[in-house]
Amino acid sequence: MNTLILQTTSRFLFTLLLLLSIFLLLRGHNEPGGGFIGALVAVGAYALYALAHGLSAARQLLPLPPLRLVGLGLLIALLSGLVGLLNQQPFMTGVWFKVLGLKLGTPVIFDIGVYLTVFGALLSAIFALEESAKEVR
Amino acid sequence: MIGAVLIAFLGALLAPWVERNLKQANWVLALLPLGLTIYFASLLPAVLEGAPLRHSVDWVPTLGVRLSFYLDGLSLLFALLICGIGTFIVIYSGGYLKGHPDLGRFYLIILLFMASMLGLVLADHFVTLFVMWELTSLTSYLLIGFNHREFRSRRAALQALLVTAGGGLALLAGLILLSGMAGTPYLSELPALQQHPLYLSALVLVLLGAFTKSAQFPFHFWLPNAMEAPTPVSAYLHSATMVKAGVYLLARLQPSLGSSEVWSSVLMAFGLVTLLTGATLTFRHTDLKRLLAYSTVAALGALVFAIGLVPLTSYYGAVGFATFLLAHSLYKGGLFMAAGAVDHEAGTRDIHQLSGLFRVMPITGVAVGLAALSLAGLPPVLGFIGKEVLYMASLQAAPAWMVGLAVLGFAVGATLATLLVVPFFRGQPPEGVHEGSPSLWLGPLVLAGLGLLVGLFPGLYNPLADAVASAVKGKAVEYHLKLWPGFNLALLLSLLTVLLGLGLYFLYPRLWAWMATDPLPGPENAYNALLRGLMRLAVGLARLLQNGSLRAYLVWTFAGLVGLVGLALLPKGLAWPQGAAPLKPALGLLVGLMLLGALAALRLRSHLGMVVVVGIVGAGVALLFLLQNAPDLAITQFLVETLTAILIALVLLQIPRLGRVPPGRPLDKLVALAFGGLITLLMLHMLGQPIAPHLSRFFAEKSLPEGFGQNIVNVILVDFRGLDTFGEIAVVGLAGLGVYALLRRRKEEH
Structure with a gap:
């Protein structure tokens, strides 16, 4: 879809939506939001960009192929659960610590894992569908 | 001890890295099993003094499961065999699979197997035992199917897995039953259970597990097929160690389950039938590995027979078991490795095509000669002593006809030994064949040499043999192992065995021509029929x-859901919500809009139009959430609606020339109505249920102080119920992978 309006606005919207998605992810612990919701917004951003500028352009904006992001997300989620084991606590026990006055905990890291997994899985499906849709046309 | 098992597992994980970065990786990796062998050898004095070692840590404390290990004579013999033979197997693999692209993976799996097998024989808690047991089945599956591009390898791997893991399920049930009956999960604390009312059921289950693992009739067929594996695997798993796991378990449980008529008669009968089956089927083959595989089946039968004899004899049964076990592991491991070396150098394993090998492969020849002496049960090697004590045990307790059959079974061992040695001495050596690298002959030579050493000086093994026999017998056994027992009936039987074996050797060409022609019907046919039936059903x-x-x-999905849920729910009666709040005007307007959207979806005949109007319903639900103070749900609902619309639009683009939506057929309408009705009823039913307030109160109270978050929904997702979320995102990830794979596959088919 190479309309000028969509191509121009999608650039702004892409950045805005990504910012919003990260905002939602990080504030999730105290306000409405979280990894799952943040990931959905990010998928929307990429889907929009792909519609306006084509798949390969959208792919270039990804740090890793989507399926790798799935693996990375699952790994992060798993590792965040293992931290508690070091304190002789059961798997997935939350551990909290302060970094530069900011309160961080393994549940937040776990949420980042959720974010990456959901984002990667959905985006991979959307990209794959778009790719084969292009072939049919 | 726990450290030893852990180091074995960790070392295995490092193996691919070592293989990539070091030239002579096999010699370096062999240090791991070698070090473990030395460690276990250093525990010998303590164990021989009669004090078993124990060690355990909590594993799953909430279920009372402990990672517990127990070392007595029986476990120690197995541990030494596993690590000792493992050392030579690792060295041998480097020579045999030299330059194989997947060598790193091979080391990884074979060392993982070693660690699991070690865990199995040291396990005290039944859960530890079962987990290790299954790990050996899994690693065996991966190793048999190592050449996974070959159909035969994959088939054999699957067969071995289905048979042994099927038995493993029975074993799990048996072990649970046993620990319930005994009131303790520790194998070392099991009391005598012969009088318990559940004795027979537990016995049958345990026997199923042991018999499948140790390839007893009628489950023996998987073992010869497993010879599709690379030779180091056959030498290690399918002769010296894994197939003895079943035998180990029977020996371990003998004190608590033995001493009953059923035990002895079942074990002796199945052992003898397996011995004879292995012996008879030997005559159908000329492939070195297959011949050795059938002889392994026969030897496993002999070991089970020996365990059956333990409660009936004073101590011959237990000592015979201890001696024959070591003898067989040494000579069979060596013979397999030598067969692989011959195959590697001469390019064939067919005994009809091999000749004059001794002149070109003298070291391998010496190893085969010594091992064959043991296999034939001739002095002065350990195999002779083992067989001798077994004969004494059978003479003491078994009826004469059983002794006769056992002699016949062992005679075939002598025949096979002759068959193996002859190609080394008869005929001309083939062109261009020479001795392999040291890694190929070191293992066979050392193992066969050990057989000779212990045969000449049985006193070396005597203390450990006594300890093993005591563990199997359940009380202290002292026996003096001798190479020359003097003239007695057992010696006469040995002589008879050898003569009979030689006679069968001269009959071999005729027997082979007669037996090798047709495929024999056997239990494998039943296995195949079962598998075929399952496939046809699928x-x-x-x-x-x-x-x-x-x-x-x-239609199938919805009808199935309606049927299953309806059947489960309706007979119990449905609840009706009590005291509904009056409808607010804003809500009423929203619901009206949603109804309109739903009705429009029924009338519209354009696909895209339907997507839009269904979207109205979805967006309405999101607004509803918002009005009811559930912003989290509302955001999620909105986003899911948006992405669903994108996904559906993409799918619609894929379907060429879609046309208009056809009108529904009556059956479809009926199913749709039933499904919608069911969901409505379910919703009302849920509203009618009393909500357990303590849960929401718990989460509301604990969210901030213990989860450090004000958003209760999020804290539940990532903290309180984090494990559930982890499972869910794993499913999401797999679904993404599935979509990708499906679309990719379609692309390749085009």
């Missing part, structure tokens, strides 16, 4: 349920 079901029409899929 294909039939798939044709019926997944015929390629999306409509049919939906």
